[in-house]
Amino acid sequence: MEKFIMSKNEILNYLEKKRNLTADLQNARHELYIANKNLVSIRKQFKKRLIWSIVVTVVVVGMDTGSIVKGILVLGCLALLGWVVAKRVQQGNQANQQINTANQKIADAQNQPSYIEGMADFPKKFYSYWTIDRLMHLVQENRATTLQDAFNVAEAQDFQNDQIALQQQNLAVAQSTNSMSKISAAANVFTAFNTRK
Template identity: 35%
Template sequence: MTKNEILNYLSEKRQILAPSALAWDNLENTKKKTSQINSGMTWLIWFTVAGFVFQIFRETTSFGFWWYLFLLAVIAKVLVWMFIARKQVQEAESIYRQELNTEEYRAGMAGFPEKFYNYGDVYRLYNLISEDRADTLKEAYNLLETQQFQETQLSMQQESLALQEDISRSSRAAAVSASIAAVNSFRR
């Protein structure tokens, strides 16, 4: 295959994969939004319950009843929002599954490595060929696999570095606490 034929082939794959990539992005954004709503609603419930408990200890009966009604209204609203958010996630998952089951998507898989059959990888393969970093698809596959391995290793190193920094901060805090305890025990 010539360079132009390979680029056309990869362009066709990108067009086939674009709807599934959009559906995946929509699903991920919906999950993220739902997670934010759920955590916000959880905090709202806790603050409302804390206010209700505070009212009980103040022993104010007239205002406590209204606070109890407010608490029930907040909990009902939160449950409705959580239900709506869950339904949105289910709809986004359904759309994504539908995109993966289309005839065009399944036909595009024929003769293409399953490992690289996603929009991001096909886009990167296209760039490797168009930038003359690889002359054949086989070279582009190998180069992409090498890049992905390096990215994975770099990610693992960054996680390890973050863990070491956290351990270092904890050690310093423990050392300061031990020093303060030693000074306090010496004063007695």
């Protein structure tokens, strides 16, 4: 980044070049996010299928039918359980492969010479696709007139977001503590009432 004052268009062009250098990494991170989300979905599906398979098996085992019919139904239930487990293994392997592929793409994107060179004259804290995009919007909306102004505004926004998140966490803890206090008070009243008898 040069020391002279850049015009609005020069700043936007400079930021656009930086954003383009981070696009591959952002795409790889998005693929990793999708792959992890897919794995969580597979785990939830597996739990549901397993529970239903076990319920069906318990119902079949508890049925009062002839031994041949019951044997066939039990074998069917065991086959169902086997299918559920096999499906989970297959889908889990596919999801893990997607995660590994996405992680490799992230590593490849971070090791690209153009990505590394682009980071050399840019603050590391702001060197990501979405942060650079946000900087561009600040300049486009005339909320920042220089690159340094854009960095300062973005940093102030990050600080405000952190403070809001901290306040929300504190509020959640206070609400939880308040709920537990009410439960404890109700339990104490109940205990006191029972010990009077």
